[in-house]
Amino acid sequence: MGLEDSLFGVHGKALELRSQRLSLLASNIANASTPGYKARDIDFESALRDATDKGESVNNAMNGSMGYRVPLQPSLDGNTVELSTEQTLFAENAVKYSTTLSFLESRLNTITRALRGE
């Protein structure tokens, strides 16, 4: 367990994973009109478990729990991006990123206060 893990607990890894997932969902939205593009996503829970409990690197945890999205209505050009799904998940992921960020921030405040000894 590195220093950052003992300081920030699960939140450090969670923030990294959230940021990677943000790129993933942005890729899906960017390719919404590319024929044949297959939307991908990760199972966040299992990725976080791999990164924290099993101590895997964030990249490995990402690749290990990545899968293809099953479209509700497949389109004829082979593209499986459904904007409503992707945008909802993107927004959800952004909010959760902010949440993790505020956890980290309060953690930082706690540590700073302890260091100052006020």
Add this chain to the structure above:
Amino acid sequence: MAGNPMNIFDISGRAMSAQLVRLNATASNMANAGNVTGSEAAAYRAIRPVFQSVTDQPGVSTVKVQQVLTTDAKPVKRHDPQHPLADKDGNVWEAAVDSSAEMIDMLEASRMYQNNVQVLQTAKSLMLDTVRMGK
């Protein structure tokens, strides 16, 4: 991507450029809709960009315009002997542009562009929040 891993700004930025190419293609198609020429070969044919995804690492990919194709739609022959451009048989050819399809393409391209702008805005504010963490 010159050694650097692709980040969210590359992803959305390049997608915006691709949609802009599509919007430009639509604009030139619309501008030429209804244009009339004196021969079939000279008639305008709609152009359309071909999108292709560019993958950096698994799952992280953006989009580029692979090429801009000229569609093989047939120009419409119209018999109009009064027309100054008419050939010896009195025929003119109208540009092969389906303007309702172009309108739909334009709407879709602009929506996609907006989506990418939104993604960029969200990512930017999250990055700024992260930079300001602990201050």
